[in-house]
Amino acid sequence: MDWVIISPTDEEDCHPLTVFEKVDSAVYRVLNIHADYAQQYLTVVKRFKQDANPSTVLEYLSKHPANILAFGHGNTKAMGLNECKIWLDVNHIPEWVKGKNVVLVSCLTGVELGKKLAEKGANYYGLDNVGMLVAAKDAEFCRFFYADFIGLLEAAISLANGYSEEEAAKRAKIRWKNEIEYWLNFYSEEEIKLTSKTVRCNSQLAQLLTTCMVHNMHSFVWFPPGGAETVNWGAVVGALALLSFIAVAFKAMEEKRKRVMV
Amino acid sequence: MKEFIVRWFRSLPPAEKDMPAIPYNGKIYTPRQIYEMAISNTLPDDLQSKIERREFTTAMEVYRLGVERVLTYLKSIPPDFVISVGGKPYTVEQLIEAVEKGTPVGRAFVEAEIRKWELLYRG
DSSP: OEEEEEOOOOOSOOOTTSSSOOOOHHHHHHHHHHHHHHHTTSEEEEEESTTOOHHHHHHHHHHSOOEEEEESOBOSSEEEOGGGOEEEETTBOOGGGTTOEEEEESTTTTTTHHHHHHHTTOEEEEESSOOEEEEETTBOSSGGGGOTTHHHHHHHHHHHTTOOHHHHHHHHHHHHHHHHHHHHHHGGGOEEEBSSOEEEOOHHHHHHHHHHHHHHHHTEEEEOTTOSOOOOHHHHHHHHHHHHHHHHHHHHHHHHHHHHHO | OHHHHHHHHHHSOGGGTTSOOEEETTEEEOHHHHHHHHHTTOOOHHHHHHHHHTOOOOHHHHHHHHHHHHHHHHTTOOTTEEEEETTEEEOHHHHHHHHHHTOHHHHHHHHHHHHHHHHHHTO
16 A cells, blocks of 8 residues: 655745745654654655645646645645645545545644545545644654654554554544553653753653643544545434334324224 | 542552642642542542542533643643644743633643543543
8 A cells, every 4th residue: 555645844935825824843843753653654655845845746646646644734625735835625636536545634624625535535534623733843753752643643554554444543543542541651751852852751741742632632533435424324223213113102102092082 | 438539549640640630619639639638538528429420520610620730731841842733833831821811722722631631530
């Protein structure tokens, strides 16, 4: 299963009229650490970083469609990359997303964009709220700096390991829960690596990190291909059975009442 | 009676034991304070029964609890770290101000804290 990772670095300034603001370098640094972690477990055919511009990315994917793990600014209808430019939006969903897994580590895309991607045949995982993240300007690769969105990374890794779409969604939540539990219990065993020094994790940093993780976990959404609205057929069948039972009971009561009146 | 609180205290993760957690009579207690009261036989019966039933508090108290919990740990975060909410980074001081003023970002952070508290204490 081939993946393309898109993890912008945003070294360009943005025009004031662009939809998205320039992302702070500390934030992109930590998002790239998330991408580095995921890359260890995925077959990555291409990773866009400084060159993560909409035109470059879209041109590549139109020629080499692949599963996508993308990081960047998002809103309900669109997602941006470097130069604060939009690469995916609800009105322009490329055909090549059909049959692909699309994991967007990005604010709010689960509200509308994710549903549209699913309607076009993609298997989408993302967030329906803003994302929260603990960052540092000189963050280095360590467990602390890839924990915030660990569930979304787990969704991609689970798919790569052959789990079904639904199992990947379940494993995403379980991974977040396990990671939250880990940091609240074993924070003192972890070192947080910064370029200039290493900081031993304390209970306050563990609390801050886990609050961000809880928020992200609650914002997690999955839309399978074919449409955003997943029908819970068990509930539908149950409701129909209950309605027919009520109808039968009502009819029986009516007949009994008529017999009494006669 | 005391055994229940001892078991409850021991079951909590280490990072949680000194966090504000249980509102009671206008004060917010940490699990360790509750544990120490239980050990010294000064824990009020109704507080113990609240903990056993996991019925701690009203919505108003919960929000105040969320604010107090967030401020407790934010004040000790080293300046090396920033918190990004929706891609926008906040220094610790800016986030504390947002929480104290009740801005949308501050409220979002407090609500996330309340969800975590509910996971830990209400299961």
